[in-house]
Structure formats: structure tokens, C-alpha cells
Amino acid sequence: MTQSVAGSVAERTDLPVLKPFRLTAAPRLGLPFTAQHGVLLVGALALAVFVGEAEAGPGVPSIPATLLKWTPLLAQGFALNIAMSMLAMAIGTVLGLAVGLGLISLKWPVRASSWLVTQFFRNAPWLVLLFYCVLLMPFEVRIGGVIVPLPGWLKATAGLALPVMANVAELVRGAVRSIPSGQWEAAEALAFTRGQTLRLVILPQCVKRMMPPWMNLYAIVVVATPLTSIVGVSEAMTLTGDILSSEGRSDLLVPMYLYLLTWFFLYCYPIARATVAVERRFAVR
Amino acid sequence: MTDLQPLWNWFRWLYETHGIKLTIFYDAFDRARFFNGFLTSLWLMALCIVASVIIGIVGAWIQGSRSRFLQALMEGYIQFFRNTPPLVQLYFFYFALGSYLRMTSPSGIEVPIITNFTWAVICLSLYAGAFNVEIFRAGIEAVPKETAEAAEALGYNRLGAYLHVILPLAFRISLPALNNNLVNLVKTTTIAYAIAVPEMLYVANQIWSDELNVTEMMNVLLIIYVALVGAVVYVMGRWERAMLIPGYTP
Numbered sequence: 001m002t003q004s005v006a007g008s009v010a011e012r013t014d015l016p017v018l019k020p021f022r023l024t025a026a027p028r029l030g031l032p033f034t035a036q037h038g039v040l041l042v043g044a045l046a047l048a049v050f051v052g053e054a055e056a057g058p059g060v061p062s063i064p065a066t067l068l069k070w071t072p073l074l075a076q077g078f079a080l081n082i083a084m085s086m087l088a089m090a091i092g093t094v095l096g097l098a099v100g101l102g103l104i105s106l107k108w109p110v111r112a113s114s115w116l117v118t119q120f121f122r123n124a125p126w127l128v129l130l131f132y133c134v135l136l137m138p139f140e141v142r143i144g145g146v147i148v149p150l151p152g153w154l155k156a157t158a159g160l161a162l163p164v165m166a167n168v169a170e171l172v173r174g175a176v177r178s179i180p181s182g183q184w185e186a187a188e189a190l191a192f193t194r195g196q197t198l199r200l201v202i203l204p205q206c207v208k209r210m211m212p213p214w215m216n217l218y219a220i221v222v223v224a225t226p227l228t229s230i231v232g233v234s235e236a237m238t239l240t241g242d243i244l245s246s247e248g249r250s251d252l253l254v255p256m257y258l259y260l261l262t263w264f265f266l267y268c269y270p271i272a273r274a275t276v277a278v279e280r281r282f283a284v285r
Numbered sequence: 286m287t288d289l290q291p292l293w294n295w296f297r298w299l300y301e302t303h304g305i306k307l308t309i310f311y312d313a314f315d316r317a318r319f320f321n322g323f324l325t326s327l328w329l330m331a332l333c334i335v336a337s338v339i340i341g342i343v344g345a346w347i348q349g350s351r352s353r354f355l356q357a358l359m360e361g362y363i364q365f366f367r368n369t370p371p372l373v374q375l376y377f378f379y380f381a382l383g384s385y386l387r388m389t390s391p392s393g394i395e396v397p398i399i400t401n402f403t404w405a406v407i408c409l410s411l412y413a414g415a416f417n418v419e420i421f422r423a424g425i426e427a428v429p430k431e432t433a434e435a436a437e438a439l440g441y442n443r444l445g446a447y448l449h450v451i452l453p454l455a456f457r458i459s460l461p462a463l464n465n466n467l468v469n470l471v472k473t474t475t476i477a478y479a480i481a482v483p484e485m486l487y488v489a490n491q492i493w494s495d496e497l498n499v500t501e502m503m504n505v506l507l508i509i510y511v512a513l514v515g516a517v518v519y520v521m522g523r524w525e526r527a528m529l530i531p532g533y534t535p
Contacts, residue, residue, distance in 0.1 A: 040361040040364075040365060041365060119515075120511060123468070123472075123510075123511050123514040123515055123518065124472075124507055124510055124511050124514070125472035125473070125474075125475040125486075125510050125514075126472065126473075126475075127475040127476055127478065127486065128475060128486065128503075128506050128507055128510055129507075131486075131503065131506075132503050132507060135499055135503065136499070136500060136503060219368070222370075223368070223369065223370035223371065224370070225370070226370040226372040226373050227370075227372055227476065229372070230372075230476075230478065230479055237370075237372065237373060237376070240376075241376075250384055253380055253381040253384050254377075254381040254382070254384075254385075256381075257373065257376060257377040257380065257381045258377065258381075260373055261365075261369045261373055261374070261377060264368065264369045264370055264373065265364075265365065265368045265369050268368040268369070269364065269368045272364075272367065272368055
């Protein structure tokens with residue numbers, strides 16, 4: 001009897017308290033691909049293939065077949081994009097942490113020089129920094145009698161790592177500043193030194209806050225990697241151009257570029273969704 | 286120009302005695318083309334900033350509309366432009382779409398209807414606009430619901446309330462994020478280089494190919510861009526502080 005009364009109350013109300021208790025699965029962190037969002041891009045690709053197909057004369061291979069034929073090569077190029085983005089992110093993060101700690105240093109020369117480095121590399125265009133690194137770094141360096149070659153992609157990665165460094169430094173500074181000052185005072189009351197406070201109290205809390213913008217930055221680095229094609233690194237973008245010129249078919253232009261865009265979208269979109277999920281999970285409640 | 290001659294001569298002397306080859310100062314031809322490149326860059330930046338802000342405002346309004354179709358369309362646009370590389374977008378627009386938009390000029394030569402400069406403006410505006418829509422949406426969500434309801438009670442329709450009440454408040458709230466994105470846009474205009482828009486980077490490349498002064502031109506470029514972006518950051522920062530809503534600082 002009570003069951004039915006409770007049921008009827010639960011039906012009439014929208015107050016969560018009055019709803020019957022029900023165990024639900026915890027919200028999932030890694031967001032799956034909802035078909036809804038990728039549909040637009042895939043639809044555009046399909047349309048482009050269809051239009052190209054209609055335009056193509058008889059006796060030439062179909063567009064899906066051509067795309068499929070070049071997929072392994074494109075995948076190779078795309079792998080280089082991913083590798084460059086990850087390496088740039090790793091180098092940039094390590095350097096950025098150091099510079100970011102410099103930004104909050106108590107010694108003013110350290111603070112001033114870190115500020116200068118951060119502002120400079122944050123405000124310079126990525127492409128100009130890329131040109132700078134690729135054209136002005138030597139093609140090989142001699143360390144002790146060993147000649148270490150510096151291939152173009154490595155120099156380009158260095159060029160990408162510089163702005164990453166500056167952005168990570170700002171992230172660190174912002175995160176440290178967002179920690180309530182009570183934390184510092186509590187640590188001081190427990191007789192922690194400044195280094196200990198930073199290492200054991202402040203920075204562990206910063207990791208949470210830095211995670212979403214850091215992932216965002218990674219997505220930005222990924223979409224910045226095609227810039228290296230301008231300075232001659234043969235990544236996916238360069239290879240797309242090569243493929244197009246070797247095929248020499250104008251009907252292939254739109255599908256091919258859309259295909260490349262799809263690759264990037266498929267890689268970046270999950271990151272964007274995951275960033276939102278991480279943000280929601282780490283949000284202060 | 287004549288009164289600047291001693292300055293140009295000084296740069297010539299700098300080259301002759303120290304080997305620092307800044308042809309953009311003492312060579313009239315290089316000076317003219319570099320200055321044109323500089324102006325093209327400024328023009329490109331200005332057009333993209335204005336267009337992307339307009340896209341942001343209109344897009345945020347569409348996102349708040351009741352039509353599911355328009356909302357889905359907007360969402361698709363935002364996700365597409367945010368998650369793909371701007372350079373690939375630019376190539377796609379210029380080479381792929383541009384190859385269809387051609388017409389035959391009276392002299393019988395095929396010419397593109399839309400020039401590379403216009404494509405750069407369109408593409409960069411759409412790219413930055415996608416971010417701006419999200420920024421304005423966040424700003425609109427931060428405006429208290431009561432404010433919108435009060436506007437409705439005063440007889441505003443949805444557009445009127447948006448333009449006269451919500452947007453002015455939302456704009457002030459979203460100004461910090463907007464500034465960040467606009468600075469990013471200013472820096473991204475360099476990729477117009479890839480489709481041969483004669484902006485500063487492109488012209489600098491031409492000059493260092495002709496004069497073989499890569500190091501000098503690189504440094505000039507870097508200094509000019511850092512100064513330019515620094516100026517934008519400074520002006521926007523001042524504006525941002527002036528527009529702060531008291532008690533609304535997040």
C-alpha cells in the first residue's frame with residue numbers, strides 16, 4: 001500500500017528527494033563517440049565522394065578506392081603528426097613546469113626572466129617560431145666527437161615545444177594562484193619549508209586544476225602540427241598534397257582534404273569530450 | 286620620406302660596417318614591399334577580428350534559439366572548426382572549394398572568383414568565430430536568469446532582450462576569454478602565408494630568398510609580431526579592466 005502511495009507521489013513530483021531510490025551506474029569518464037557529432041563530417045565526406053563520383057569520367061578508379069589506396073601512406077604521415085605533438089607536449093610541459101615555478105619564485109631576477117620568456121613565447125606566432133627553429137637551428141650537432149643529426153621534424157617539434165612551454169608556465173602560475181592562501185598558511189603552521197609546501201601541498205592540488213586546460217592545449221598542439229608542412233616536414237598535410245599532385249585529378253581535391261580533416265577530427269574530438277568530462281569530474285563541488 | 290634619409294643611411298652604414306643586412310630599411314624596393322606586407326597583415330587581422338566577433342554574437346543567438354535544427358547546425362559548425370587544424374581548413378577552402386568557384390575572364394583565362402586574401406579572411410573568421418560562439422554562450426549563461434525575465438516582463442521580445450540587455454552584460458563577462466581568443470587569431474593570421482597571401486611573413490620570406498638575410502629578417506619578424514601582439518594584449522587588457530563588472534569577477 002505504502003509502495004503505491006510512494007509511487008504515486010514520485011510520479012507527481014519532480015523533487016529528487018521524493019523519487020524512489022535507485023542505484024545507477026556511476027557516470028563514465030572516457031566519453032564514447034556519439035554518432036550524432038561525427039555524422040556531419042562523415043556526411044560531408046560522403047557527399048563529396050558522391051559529387052566527385054558523378055563528375056569522374058569512365059575508366060578511372062572510384063574515389064573510395066583511391067582514398068583507401070592512399071590510407072596507409074596517410075596513416076604514416078598522421079603518425080608523425082601524433083608523434084610530434086606528443087614529443088612537443090612532453091618537452092614543453094617539462095620546461096613549462098620549470099618556467100612556471102620561476103614565475104612564482106621569491107627571487108625577483110628569476111621571476112622577471114621567467115616572465116619575459118613566458119610573454120615572449122606566448123605572444124609570438126607559432127608559425128614564426130617554427131620558421132625560426134627550422135631555419136636557424138643547425139642540421140646536425142657535434143656532441144663530443146659524435147655527430148647527432150637533427151632532422152627537420154625534430155627541429156619543428158622544438159619550434160612547437162616553445163609556445164607549449166610558455167602556455168604551460170602560465171597554467172602553472174594560474175593554478176598555484178588559485179589555491180586558497182589558507183593552504184599556504186596551514187603548511188607554514190606545520191613548519192613546512194617553501195619547497196616542501198610547494199611539493200607536498202600546493203602542486204598536488206594544482207594537477208587537478210591544470211588537467212582540463214592542459215588537455216585543451218594538447219588538442220591545440222595537435223591541430224598546429226600541420227603547420228610543419230610549410231617548413232617541409234612530410235607529415236599528413238604534406239603527403240596529402242603529394243598524393244593530390246601524383247593523382248592529378250581535380251575531382252579528388254574535396255574528398256581528399258575532407259578525408260584529412262576527418263582524421264584530425266576523429267583524433268581531437270574525443271580529447272575535447274574527455275576534457276569536458278575531466279573538468280566535470282574535478283570540479284569543486 | 287626625405288627627412289628619413291639619414292636613418293636609412295644609418296642602416297646602410299650598419300650593413301657596411303657590421304654586416305647586419307636590413308635591406309627593408311635602406312633599399313627602397315624592399316622597404317615598400319615589406320611595408321605593404323605589414324599593412325596587409327594589419328588589414329587581415331582587423332577584418333578577421335571584426336568578422337569573428339560578429340559570427341560569435343550571431344552564433345550565440347542562434348544557439349539559444351528554439352529550433353533544434355539550427356542548434357544542431359551550430360553545434361556541428363563549432364565542433365568541426367574547433368577540432369580540425371586551421372591550416373587544413375585553409376587548404377580545403379582555397380584549393381578544394383576554390384577549385385569549383387572559378388570563372389572565365391573575358392580574355393579566356395580561368396580566374397578564381399574569390400581571391401586568396403578573401404579566402405584567408407573567410408577561413409580565419411570562421412575558425413575564430415567557432416571559439417567566439419562558445420565564449421559568448423558561456424557569457425550569456427553567466428547572466429542571471431532574473432535579468433532576462435525582467436527584460437521579458439518589460440515587453441522585450443527575444444531579439445530585443447538579447448541585443449539590449451543580455452548581450453551587453455554577457456559581452457563584459459566574456460571579455461577576458463574573448464581577448465585570449467583574439468590574440469590567438471592575430472597570431473594565426475600568419476598561416477595565410479600558406480596560400481600566398483602577401484602578408485608580412487610571406488613578404489619576409491620573399492625578401493630573405495632575394496637578399497639571403499634569413500637571420501636578420503627572422504629577428505625583425507619576431508620582434509614585430511611580439512610588439513604587435515603585445516600592443517593588442519595591452520589595449521585589450523586595459524579595456525578588460527575598464528569593463529569589469531563590479532562583483533562579477535570570476
